[in-house]
Amino acid sequence: MKTFQEFGLEPKILRAITEMGFEESTPIQEKTIPLAMEGRDLIGQAQTGTGKTAAFGVPLIHKIAIQEERIVALIMCPTRELAIQVAEEIGKLGRFKGIRSLPIYGGQDIVKQIRALKKKPQIIIGTPGRLLDHINRKTIKLDDVQTVVLDEADEMLDMGFMDDIQSILKLVPAERHTMLFSATMPSNIQKLAQQFLRNPEHISVIPKQVSAPLIDQAYIELNERQKFEALSRLIDMESPDLAIIFGRTKRRVDELAEALQKRGYAAEGLHGDLSQNQRDNVMRKFRDGSIDVLVATDVAARGLDVSGVTHVINFDLPQDPESYVHRIGRTGRAGKEGTAWTFVTPREIDHLHLIEKVTRHKINKKPLPSIAEAIEGKQKMTAERILDAMQSDAYGEFKGVAIQLLEQYDSVNLIAAALKLLTGEKKEIEIELTPEEPMRARKKKFDVRSSGRRVGGYGSGGSSGGDRRNDRPGGGYGSSSGSNSRYPRKDGSNYGPRDGSSGSSYRGNSSSEGRSSSPRERDYGSGSRDRSKTTNNS
Structure with missing residues (x-):
């Protein structure tokens, strides 16, 4: 395996990599980093746990000039957990160089995100729904984006984000560097790659x-x-x-x-x-x-x-x-x-x-x-x-x-x-x-309210949804079974009130936020009005 010193990286990035405890590159990093530094479009087929984030993060940070004050890189992820995780690693890789990055996802106060965008981040890491929300509000502009990364693309498509991804990519300049990472290569991923990547190199690392x-x-x-x-x-x-x-x-x-x-x-x-x-x-x-x-x-x-x-x-x-x-x-x-x-x-x-x-x-x-x-x-x-x-x-x-x-x-x-x-x-x-x-394994399921159209969801065990109230552990431990708070989805939006009352069960408070009510907007959350008991993952 190559050491990171062999990639010709600047000292500030090497220092960050060393402090993160990395010495030798993983197979996906060894194959991806040289191609990415040359600006070649690529498709990386790799499972989680193989070092994908550093594979695209290192060359991305290497290319960005510190004096840049525009959004020049966009990373799209399927869930808020992954967006947070990728943002953490990008932050660590770019901290000595002084690169500014910002995670954008549903379930977090949108006003807070708008304030953070005014600090001129160079890299945006976001879920497709919330990204589109900001684009529609004109709080995020993609005119200057030079690099796009689609992380866990198969997950995003399984969750019904194909239209959102296509809408976003059409707003990014055609002359750009695009990297797509996916554990599997079904036909819809191949179609997406043909539409938006230029003569991509295919890298496969299946451990x-x-x-x-x-x-x-x-x-x-x-x-x-x-x-x-x-x-x-x-x-x-x-x-x-x-x-x-x-x-x-x-x-x-x-x-x-x-x-x-x-x-x-x-x-x-x-x-x-x-x-x-x-x-x-x-x-x-x-x-x-x-x-x-x-x-x-x-x-x-x-x-x-x-x-x-x-x-x-x-x-x-x-x-x-x-x-x-x-x-x-x-x-x-x-x-x-x-x-x-x-x-x-x-x-x-x-x-x-x-x-x-x-x-x-x-x-x-x-x-x-x-x-x-x-x-x-x-x-x-x-x-x-x-x-x-x-x-x-x-x-x-x-x-x-x-x-x-x-x-x-x-x-x-x-x-x-x-x-x-x-x-x-x-x-x-x-x-x-x-x-x-x-934790529940990700399940593909059908939303009867969307005429049988498959949308992403998280089934509980073998069921396809069910009453979320039944997912609570038994009594004791200070549980609040009578509360009217909402269960958050994986990417931040809510399943609906626990008490079974009617409400904006799949769409947050779209009327107050000026959003459309498409079922795939589940990562919009409920903006500044969100009162869900979200999990703190840091």
């Missing part, structure tokens, strides 16, 4: 297995309310040297870190709201072993390179297979074996199967650890600590007391008491965590 073979992967199926007890037992049973636990949101990370501390574990949280000093302090403790459990969000853990991480635990299932690969890749490094556990609720089994399909790796199901297994694990760890101390020969000063005790007491009882003391008492403190909505 045999995305996830690392040295990582022992397993999942536990359980209910949301069982997760914390399962985590406590798992830590006790496995006795990790260093473990990273992944939560989906900043709130989850904060609550989980605090709960583990209450139970007596040496744990701290890491997420995007921490200052650089706080981050550095947490990471210093984790590296020197002052804490042995790090609870983190995906964004916070990107680029982390800590040797000796023996376990990764996905407390919440990640949004997509790429995130799963990034998460478990924190362990099993430098030829060492690692272990990755994933908690999956019954409604998330389909999403787990999607991860297995993309990573081409079967994840074994294992039972919830029992209390007996947890106790046995803690006792084993304590015994190992005693044996390690014996190997060190640094216990001579204690031999006198040991001889005296052995003369008075039974040796088995003495060692049992010592083991009990060293193992410590588990603090039986009641823990309540705010539940997270389950």
Whole structure:
């Protein structure tokens, strides 16, 4: 594999790449970056988890002049989660050069986005519906765009965005550089490529297995309310040297870190709201072993390179297979074996199967650890600590007391008491965590209100929609089952009120925002009027 130094990149970009923990390029990056830097149109066929974002992001940032004050690059993504994720990586790659980028997606206050656009970003990362909204408002102009990237194009077309994409691309100058990335190459993708790309190079990188073979992967199926007890037992049973636990949101990370501390574990949280000093302090403790459990969000853990991480635990299932690969890749490094556990609720089994399909790796199901297994694990760890101390020969000063005790007491009882003391008492403190909505695999479904026209949607398990109220976990954990807030779609718009009342169930408040009511506008959100309980993904 080539190193990034071999691509002829400017030092500020190389510095950003180094600080993100990347050294050698991945196959898709090695093939894409040289062609993209030459301005060649290309079709990249690659699964998530292969480094696509850097493949198009690095040459994009390399080409943009820092003094540029126009929108010169447009990246289109199917969902707001992907738009946020791509924007994060583009921000990191371009931070030392000073490149300005902005994510545009439904579900976020449109007035806030309009204010951000006045700071003259050079790169826009957006979902098609919200992009069209801004184009219609004349808050985004594409007259000066020189590069267009279509990321996960097959997903965008599956979600019904073909018309939107065509409308947007017709507004971009014909003399442009276009890159299309897709995991699959169905006929509609080929048609799109023929229409908008000029003699594209076709790059195909289909990995045999995305996830690392040295990582022992397993999942536990359980209910949301069982997760914390399962985590406590798992830590006790496995006795990790260093473990990273992944939560989906900043709130989850904060609550989980605090709960583990209450139970007596040496744990701290890491997420995007921490200052650089706080981050550095947490990471210093984790590296020197002052804490042995790090609870983190995906964004916070990107680029982390800590040797000796023996376990990764996905407390919440990640949004997509790429995130799963990034998460478990924190362990099993430098030829060492690692272990990755994933908690999956019954409604998330389909999403787990999607991860297995993309990573081409079967994840074994294992039972919830029992209390007996947890106790046995803690006792084993304590015994190992005693044996390690014996190997060190640094216990001579204690031999006198040991001889005296052995003369008075039974040796088995003495060692049992010592083991009990060293193992410590588990603090039986009641823990309540705010539940997270389950991840659901993406399903193609038909909207009867659109004359059978297929639109994108997210089915819950094997169903094709259903009452979203039934997707809520059981009681407890401070759930607000009686509230009138809305369930957000994947890209930010709402499914409709939880209480079953009528409302703008698929179209947000289009009348107040001056939008059309096409069913594919589901990523428009409800602009400044949005009151949905959206997930914070940083």
